[in-house]
Each structure stands twice: as structure tokens, then as C-alpha cells.
Amino acid sequence: MNYHWNWHIFFETDPGGTGTYLDMLLSGLWLTIETAICAWIIALILGSLVGVLRTLPSKAASWFSFAYIEFFRNMPLLVQLFLWFFVLPELLPRTLGLWLKQMPHAPFYTAAVGIGLFMSARVAVQLAAGIGSLPRGQKMAGTALGLTTAQVYRYVLLPMAFRIVLPPLTSEFLSTIKNTSVAITIGLIELTGAARSMQEFSFQVFEAFTAATAIYLVINLIVVVAMRLLERGVAVPGYITGK
């Protein structure tokens, strides 16, 4: 390979004059983390709600959650981001649309909400499966004790269901982090975007992407280890996953 390697490139200043290329990558990393955490909070809250609705006996709740999940699962994330970013401001009333378009950091908010909604459908599926995997007796026992449906979910079903779906939720969180890179298409300079612009300015393609790859691997490792600790911390004695 006649590629000219130059690993010192990270310490050269970028043409923007704001710092070194390394600073550029790190600010991208920061944006990736911020976007992923905001999106994950949205995904967890909405996903839990829809997941619970999916398991309720009510026909309407069941239909709503079915439609919600199918809606967000059957469109590519990229298309969804385009819908929120380009289409939504045009469909809203004029002043509201204008406000959306002129909002500072619009790509960041769009990415956080768009990825959050996209992932919430996946969280909902996982949580509904977790609740479904609990023995029927749990719900019956709760009801027999005189708990209301809300209380049964709050004190009996959800504490166990969340523990059961913790491993799949870990991979959904990892997907959320990875999916933030799709926001490059609406102009968010997150980690992949930073590596891409470093490559465009410096022509050191492989150094830029190697650095980004290494950072993604480290993030993955940290998340996996942290979640394993969490799993161990909340394990219930007496279950297979317990101590």
C-alpha cells in the first residue's frame, strides 16, 4: 500500500483554527455522548409507556401501542430524521415552523428526539416481552391482594420485568450510541462526522477512521462493563441471574 501514514496529524491544528484535530474528534465524541444520552432518556420513558400499554387488556391501548411500534419500526432511521428535520417545520403553522427552523442547535435536538422515538419502539417491544415472560400468577396475586392495576405494574410486574430485559436493553443502548452517527446526514458533527471532516481537511483517511473506531470500541466496552455491574447490583436472589 502506497498510503502515506502520518500519526502526528492528530496534534496539528485544523483549518478552522479552533484547536488540533484531536480536539475536533473529542468534541465529536462529546456530542455523540450527549445525543445518545438524551435520545436514550426519551426512548426509555416513551418505550416503557408504550411497552406497558402493549400488555394491558384494553383493546384501545393494545391497538395504539401496536400502531406506534409498527410506525417507528418500519421506516429507516435516516428517513425519520429527514421527516423531523425537513418535513415537520413545513407542515406546522408558519410561526411555529419558522421557530423550529431557526432554533439554534436544531440538528442536535432533531437527532435526540428522532433517535429517541426510533429507539422507543424497540424498548417497548423488549419491555412488553419482559412483562409477558413473567408468570401469570404474579399479576393475579397482586390483584388478589387488592392492588389496583397501576399498583400491580408499579410494585409487582415492572421491577421484575426491567431486571429481565436489562441485557437486551444494554444492546439497545449500544444501538442508540451507534445510531447517533446517522445524524451526520442532518449536519450533526458527532464522532463519525468529526472523523469524516478531519479526513476531508487533512486527507489522512485511515488515521481519522482508526481513531474513531478505537473510540467507539472503548465506549462499547465501558457501557458493557457498567451494565454488567448494574445487572449484578439489582439482581434478585433466588433467580437464575441472582446471587
Add this chain to the structure above:
Amino acid sequence: MFSNFDFDVIRRSLAYLFFDGMTFTLTLTGLSAFGGLVFGTLIALMRLSGYRLLGRIAGLYVDLMRSLPLVLVIFWFYFLVPYLGQWLTGASRPIRVGAFASSFITFTMFEAAYFSEIMRAGIQSISKGQPAAAYALGLNYRQTMRYVVLPQAFRNMLPVLLTQTIVLFQDTSLVYVLSIPDFLGAASKVAQRDGRLVEMYLFAALVYFLISCFASFGVRRLQTRIAIVR
């Protein structure tokens, strides 16, 4: 709300959208799914082969691919494939690789990691007695896999494999980052040329939605039909 919509822009660009864009998307999906399945099965066999080193290499590859965002992998291969081609053919400069070939290689290699995990689960779901019986009949490793284990593993995992293919179909839209005119890329080109973002993106969303919905409905039907009664 739809008063100043220009639905005609969709009608005018239908031929371009479907004959150029959708053909690219579907061909890429089909070929990459096939390539990913072949490579994925090989990787799964490597992991289950019992040879430490082979298993380690395959495992590292799968873990690496699964912890990277697809967009980054697309960029990697877009820049790497010309150099790899140069290295393989011994050419004097990086070879030129077309948009389709580049994205085909990317998606095949990326999906292979995901398909391999599915196939690994499928192979492990086959009871030990099956390969034992095959060996007892005098079949060698290759024949055992080819005629006994893999057909059953494939059949058991068919719904999962097809679901992964639907995910792949949606993911191919990400070649947008290389400005390749797949279905979404074509829609976006028309949208920007005619200043009709709203109509084109809504239409693209609708088409993706309908295709994915029908496909996953079909998978669900298939699942109930081919389920083996045990």
C-alpha cells in the same frame, strides 16, 4: 395543510425513483443478504469449529463489526476497498471501485457479522444426536454440515434471517452519505432539484413503510406456516 402540495412532482419522477432508485436498493439488499448469509455461515462455522485460533478471529471480527456504527463502516470500506483492490491485483495505484460494488462489499461484510450470530444460534439449536448420527453413517464434516446440520439450522432461523433482511433493506438507505442514488438518494435528488422536500420525503417514507410492513407481515405468516411440529 396539503393545499400547496405538488403531488405531480411525485408522478413525474416515479420512473426515476423506481427504475433507478428502487432497483438499486432492492438489488443491493438482495445481493448483500445473500453474500452476508454465505459469509455469516462461514464465520459461524469458524466460531463453532473447535479450533481456538479460528474461533478467536471470527469472534473478534463479529464483535468489531457489531460495535461500530454502520455509517462509519460505510466510510471505512469506501476508502479501504480501492487500496485492498490494489493490494490484491498488484496494481500500481488504488483501483477505482464503483458505487454499487463498494456498497455491496460494505453491506456484505457488515451483515455477515449479524447473520453469523443468527446462524450460530441456528446451528446450536440442532440437537447433538443429529451430527452424531451423520458421523455414524460415515459422512465427513463437510457432508454432515451440508446435508444434515445447515439445512435444518437455516430452516429454523429463516424468519429471523428474513427479519434481519428487512433491517438491511432499511439500512441500505444509509448509502445516502456517499451520495449514491438509491431509492432515498433518488428521492432526495428530485427533492432538492425541484425544491419539493416535503412531498418527496413523505412519499419516500410511505414507500419504505409499506414495503417493510408487507414484508414483516409476510415473515409472520411464514413463521406460522413453516414451524416444525415437535
